[in-house]
Amino acid sequence: MKKIGVLVVDDSAFMRKLITDFLSQHPEIVVVGTARNGEEAVKKLKDLNPDVMTLDVEMPGLTGLEVLKIVMAEQPVPVIMLSSTTNQGAENTLQAIQYGAVDFIAKPSGSISMDLYKIKEELTAKVISASKANMKRIGLTVNKKVSPLKPEVKPVKKELSPAHESLGLNSKKLICIGTSTGGPRALQEVLTKLPGNLPVPVLVVQHMPAGFTKSLASRLDSLSSIHVKEAEDGEILQKGTAYIAPGGFHMLVKPMGTATTVMLETSEPRNGHRPSVDVLFESVSQFNHFSCIAVVMTGMGSDGAKGLEKLKSSGRAKAIAESEQTSVVFGMPKAAIATGKVDEIKEVQQIAEAIMAYI
Missing domain, CATH: 3.40.50.2300 (Response regulator)
Structure with a gap:
């Protein structure tokens, strides 16, 4: 060998x-x-x-x-x-x-x-x-033009309107994205293509240690029409905003009154990771007041596969996996596809369009 x-x-x-x-x-x-x-x-x-x-x-x-x-x-x-x-x-x-x-x-x-x-x-x-x-x-x-860390012209973000109110219990959809190795580039490809008036919130688990997810969120926010931020414990989910799980914390969702909030916790790592995609997917699967568009992109290992099975068993989820052709490491998408629960396999540059088609 x-x-x-x-x-x-x-x-x-x-x-x-x-x-x-x-x-x-x-x-x-x-x-x-x-x-x-x-x-x-x-x-x-x-x-x-x-x-x-x-x-x-x-x-x-x-x-x-x-x-x-x-x-x-x-x-x-x-x-x-x-x-x-x-x-x-x-x-x-x-x-x-x-x-x-x-x-x-x-x-x-x-x-x-x-x-x-x-x-x-x-x-x-x-x-x-x-x-x-x-x-x-x-x-x-x-080989594409590398985007600067802080571009001179920031995309115009639409002001919060009635369409951007908190995601209540009767809201329809939630986007959940899980990724690891190669993820920052993949996230940029997807999040920058989502429209500023996106009518749903986005929850992102990117395997990264503490201290790096805040910089990632700031960078993606500077490049995207939607708002991108590091998630905070207890905050109410807003439409048109992407929340990146902070390094070292699992991210879950929790109903609170008529709203849905982020819950961060430090239980044991799953699949060697905290945050874990499985933990996010399983948390979302427990609630029947919204459906989920689950996306698994490039990364080593199999995080997200078991959580995807639970999401799909709820009957309220559509699943998209990144193709082998565009994955930097085809571990996580391959494991998700192997469950037989993935609805579409897309190249990374097509994923935002596929998400919007479901919305």
């Missing part, structure tokens, strides 16, 4: 050794080389031809973002970014995903993390998953 060759790039010798040691312990992975700066990384990429690269976001000289742009232009390989959890680190990480990084790992405690062992299993799993990434799909996305 051919092993997955990894090039480890970090300006810290300690971090390079730690990451190398962790990855080398897995029987499917071999570290083919390390690089201490961006210039060395670009050279070794050409010499060693790795299957995956781990790349530190913050480096002196050529930054991780600059290295990533060179890699994607000259020799595209799956790249996993290692990021700090600061606000700037989160924004840089989302920019890296826009430039073509497959996924990222948040360092537990800064640029030199003595406790990196906490993310050993996650790092190993993401390297294996990245080795199977659809780089053709990433290339198609990256």
Whole structure:
């Protein structure tokens, strides 16, 4: 069995050794080389031809973002970014995903993390998953004009009108979206195509750690006609608004009087994730006062499949899965399709249109 060759790039010798040691312990992975700066990384990429690269976001000289742009232009390989959890680190990480990084790992405690062992299993799993990434799909996305983090002209958002009142118990529809690896790009593709007068709310579970979902929501809000925000516990769902589950919290829905509210909780992770798509879907399936359009997009693993079965058993759900052709990782959509409960399989650029057709 051919092993997955990894090039480890970090300006810290300690971090390079730690990451190398962790990855080398897995029987499917071999570290083919390390690089201490961006210039060395670009050279070794050409010499060693790795299957995956781990790349530190913050480096002196050529930054991780600059290295990533060179890699994607000259020799595209799956790249996993290692990021700090600061606000700037989160924004840089989302920019890296826009430039073509497959996924990222948040360092537990800064640029030199003595406790990196906490993310050993996650790092190993993401390297294996990245080795199977659809780089053709990433290339198609990256070759489009990259949207700036804060565009000069923000889409005009329609003012809240009577059509945008709180989603009451007699309301008809709710959109629920679940995604993971490759999700930020997929969410941008879908949410930016939804109209500003969208007559239903949107609930989104994107697998991300705490500190990153707020930056993601802010970025998507700046690009979309609908309002996009990080969900807050107890807030009333509004039509024309997308709520992204904050990292570290499961997101559920809860009736309160004539309204429907968001409930955030920290029960055990499901499928290794918190937030979990299954938890959201199962929560929505318990209430018969609205139907649901459930969407499962790119991501590794099977989160969302069991929840989708419960949603469909209620008889009040339509399900859309992203196609293999456009998924960066065809794990979650494949698992959803395997349940036999998916109504339509669509390429990511067609999903918003399919959602609107059901509405």
